[in-house]
Amino acid sequence: MDIATFVQIFESTLRLATPLLFACLAGLFSERAGIFDIGLEGKLLVAAFFSASIAYVTGSAWLGLAAGIGASVVFSLIHGVASITFRGNQLISGVAINFLAAGMTVVVAQSWFQQGGRTPPLVGDARFDRLSLPFANALHDVPVVGQIYGQILNQHSILVYFGLLCVPLTWWVLYRTRFGLRLRAVGENPAAVDTAGISVVRLRYAAIVIAGVLCGIGGAYLSTALAAGFVKDMSAGRGYIALAALIFAKWRPWHALGAVLLFGMLEAIANRWPNLDLGIITLPNQFMTALPYILTVVILAGFVGKAIPPRAGGEPYVKER
């Protein structure tokens, strides 16, 4: 395999990992605060749709991004009302949200654009352009640095760089700030937070709104940067892969980056070699597609250290039965 192939795979990995990264960090905020979020998929999808539609109508990718975030936050809030305010089952609420997004995007898209559940293609400013990093051209041909900085990292949408930035940011917020301390505490023992004079409800809502914003960006990236428009079911299970990555990462930000890069790379490899010939065996495309899930199951089986979720995760905070 030549260097150009490597470069292409890593470039592709970075692009494909970005929506996973946003969704995974979204899940991280939410689950660290004790709210399970299997609705990541739905939020990605609904954000992808609304950002593409608004970007198409206004011709501005940024307005599209705002709309995507807005839609995703609304879905987060629905989840919040169900699981925080009404103390419903978070898993069921997540399942419902995924269906709601799947149905809603198609029905609304059909009603707005009459194109069978897709938006018209986005052109020009309705789409996020690729950025050239400073000095990237100059460094393009320098060995190693050139390949990494000038080729792999260069020429991505601004959202990719923002996603990468979100990783240290998340880490810092979680472990270095008051908000982070409280957020982690509320996912472990909400009663402790409550009796310390902090509102569990407000804290958890804050967490899911952050999750909504992040998912919104991820969805917008899908339809306005990675692709040029929305198509039905375009999240294609990425929300679930993000969930798998979150477990794989054991709910930690830097590990999350590692996990989504791994899963992104699997996708990139599957795109490049639909049937990966390893000499001894040929791995079919479908195997690569399933690999993130298989790996996560392996993690869950405890073969590679135990993944312990936040202790209060999934349980509504109930004081009075």
Add this chain to the structure above:
Amino acid sequence: MKTMPKWADVLLVPLISLVIAFALSALVILAIGEDPVRAMELMVTGSLGSTYGWGYTLYYTTNFLLTGLAVSIAFQAKLFNIGGEGQAMIGGLGVALVCLFIPWPNWWLAMIAAILASALFGAMWAAIPAWLQAKAGSHIVITTIMFNFIAASLMNYLLSHVLRPTTSMDPATARFDNVLRLPRLHDILGLVGIDFSRSGPANIMLFVALAFCVLAYVLLWRTRLGFEIRAFGQSEAAAHYAGISSFKIIMVAMLISGALAGTMAVNSVMGGPQRLVMNAVEGAGFIGIAVALMGRSHPIGIIAPALLFGFLFQGGSELAIETSIPRDMIVIIQALVIMFTGALDNMVRRPLELLFLALRRRA
């Protein structure tokens, strides 16, 4: 002491939730510029207005009875099996293998074999998540989601590379022998002189599914195993105190659940297109969740919601043909039903509880 009588909890709460879900769906239809009343009319005539419609409605109902039952049994043991989709897919594989590679002399032998095979395959697919829950404590929701995707990939591979006849471009198996055609309602009701459309795919599996409901009821409320499953579902600690093995209950409940989800494929493969196609499950595994939630996980209680979703499914297809409302509208309705009966039921229950409390205080 309970604040609310049982009938209110079992009937009133889901019913009110359902009404809210439908009201919101009507709003969505209005919002996209269509007439909800006409939509409802179309759905009713399309699904219940002719024996042709009934033939499809009951066909879907059969699917949902089986997946709903699967979710319910697991729910009774407090296990949230959202892997019905994957288990049914793999169940379909069992059906296809049995039907393609064994020359059956008649349909009923084949059907019994297919039920056994699909149940076995479905149970197998539930076994690993169950085992992981029982031994490693990994959340069954997460593992069953993973297994749904793994199943989809596996079926995708098998159908496009292994089971596809060389002459076909479809990722689907060959058609089964005509001998294996399950008797449809047209044939069955014809015996008692009722005229029924020959087109609708509803078939003998409807009665099998109903029989399974009764059997599940007996299992849960008349056998030791059922007693243990319910006890475990109510309180794991208490079950441990009573010497009920959590490992056994988790495994057995999930195996039964997976087996039931698997048998759904007998209907949708042998009873429907008579070959295994991609995505033969069509989301029935997930609809089973809504059905179980509405039926309060009671094997008899799920019959009405299964019929409701059968109606929605068939009505939705008609809607898509007759109006410009996409068939995805029923996905929205399904989402709202799951949301309101499953996650937001406190929204309905709490005011009701207050109401009943006030009524009782006054009395």
Add this chain to the structure above:
Amino acid sequence: MVADVTGGAADAAPAIELRGISKAFGPVQANKDINIRVRKGTIHGIIGENGAGKSTLMSILYGFYKADSGEILIDGKPTQIADSLAAIRAGIGMVFQHFKLVENFTVLENVILGSEGGALLKPSKARARKLLTQLAHDYEMHVDPDALIEDLSVGHQQRVEILKALYREANIQILDEPTGVLTPAEADHLFRILKGLREQGKTIVLITHKLREIMEVTDEVSVMRRGEMVATVTTAETSPAELAELMVGRKVLLDVQKTPAQPGEVVMSARGLTVTDRHGVEKLRGIDLDIRRGEILGIAGVAGNGQSELLEVLAGMMAGTGTMTMLGEEMDLTLRRDNARTRREDSIAHVHEDRHRCGLILDFMAWENVAFGYHNAPEYQKNALLMDNHAILEDAKGKIERFDVRPPNPMLTAESFSGGNQQKIVLAREIERNPDLLLVGQPTRGVDIGAIEFIHKRLIELRDQGKAILLVSVELDEILSLSDRIVVMFDGRIMGERDPEQTNAQELGLLMAGVTGEAA
């Protein structure tokens, strides 16, 4: 911030005054129109039986629950306490019966949680660390600020809770049953701290249902019964007997009538019982025990010293090592072959100490609960496949009648019975199986006095039928009056055995604190 209370006129106002507080949890009226005044600079006790509503009342004061009606006055000023933040601002701190700590956080993080004093953690932590060292020094409460809570003993966890309140400069300290998990010595240390705080002018509310503690440290005491405040008296002017009577509403008959025991052959014999929990902590450290027919063996000890584990190991709920023989037959302690069910088949019945969590399925009907654990019994089966629900129902009716369960309706869910009646259902189920060995944990916890007498009578009857009973209770009085032999446990070990006729609460208390007879 803490209200300014240095004004002369304000001194006269009580630190806390609650007026007409009522609180219902669904159908349960936990607090009914409660009035109470707590004078500044005093230690005020609140006593009452389990479920009397003590915790609920104080949780309302701390803003954890919201009262349905009533008023709160702090230092004479009406104060809205909508949440714990308001309570903290009003200078109130509370140590809950069930600690509110984040297990995988450090002590320091737990202490600053909610009072960080800045958006960034680093400066907050540095400041807190200094203050914490100071506090620990002032009150002789040493804990490592960087230790994880889950690695600390219960006693130390409680210190963290108290430090949390001190760190927030609470003028009013509420402690909800702080001694339940402490040895008498630790409790004494705590009381010294409380007295020290009182010297500094702080007000302390101490919830307990132990009369000894009330008499020892409080200035005044309020008594609650069934959600109501029945009296507030000055400690110096009352007696334990009077308090007990106020608590239960009638004269208490603590003496149990029984004939001397006639112990027979050894029923169960255990050697070197050892249990290690999943954190690697030894909960039982080599217990040797024999129990004979016709005797009640009482196990005394502070909660959490291995009694629960002992019962669960014997009952087949928890794996251990060592040996156990029942009627000469070897039991499998690894639980590979045995479990709670096979132990029942070996004639060991078990009344679990936590009837809500384990003893009953609250959502099952009474008749189903009567079969619970024995649902495999042949008389409950119709044939190889089906259970005979009718037979179970008939059986349940009889048991409910004989144990005077009220209301005598087998179709009600277990949840809808009161604590005492729930306990009777459990006892009826276990006792009427005529087990050779009955394991009983806290048989009268949260049970009213009438039911207590009934339960005690039944246990003695069973003994007189020549059965063996192993009784675990944290109530020394119960142990003393029921047992034919008493064994004291401390830190997973047996500290010694005493004859109830020749010992007293003081001696047992020393053993419970880990002080052996020779050393004492």
Add this chain to the structure above:
Amino acid sequence: EPALIYDLGGKFDKSFNEMAYTGAMRWAEETGMEFRDIELQSETQREQAIRRFAEAGYNPVVMTGFSMATPLEVVAADYPDTTFVIIDGVVDLPNVRSVLFSEQEGSYLVGMAAGMATESNTVSFVGGMDVPLIRAFACGYAQGAHAANADINVIVNYTGTTPAAWNDPVRGSEITAAQISQGSDVVFAAAGGTGVGVLQRAVDDGILSIGVDSNQNYLHPGQVLTSMMKRVDNAVFDAFTAGPEMETGVHVMNLQSGGVGWALDEHNDALITQEMRDALAAAEASISSGELAVHDYRSDNTCPYSVE
């Protein structure tokens, strides 16, 4: 009243199904009559959709996509009085017309165009679902490219093995990116809705692309070299016009009969050099006359032209 059933991918896939729609609309406009149509949502709906239209008395019932063949076989037998048309599939029943196209011929032409336009000597192909039909596209394309340029490199990839492959623009885009990194500077997408992503990536990375089925030149004016036209619209139009009494049996639409071809319009006028026009015209003539045989992958399930 006639009815039309679109395959998965939907009415507005910008290619195959949309062509069918265009043909039906043309018919509706010219005759002033109405037709019914439905987009399939899932595999299992196929049989139900056909049955529903037959049951309701629509005639003829036209459907697109080879996946309809098996369900049609069942339903057509149940409704002998209804005439059915299947495009891209063969059903051997008296009341079914099966329309097939010689895709290899059209692909040959655009392959030639690609072979002449490339500067890197590498061209590529993104197929949708990996089935013989799409392989026929690929093989014709390779043959054409080789005809124009003997030592050309042709890279071939498919998006998947299931119908989902028709509707995954993100994947199409990533596959194109990989092909570009391997040197391709002209990419031909025969992948339904997935092609949208392929064309988009080609534009983003500044290479030429070739559209499929309908004339897709307008999607990115000046950047789409040409489109391989598959006149599904004509097939539908013909069927609707002929009505229930149409002639059944297998109909092959090839270059000669105008069934396939390549698109030249104002959007790609500047891209197609005179040299290309001449070469393509010559090739068209010799194919139509039978002088030049374009290999059909489906005839022997092999492709003699080397592809990667």
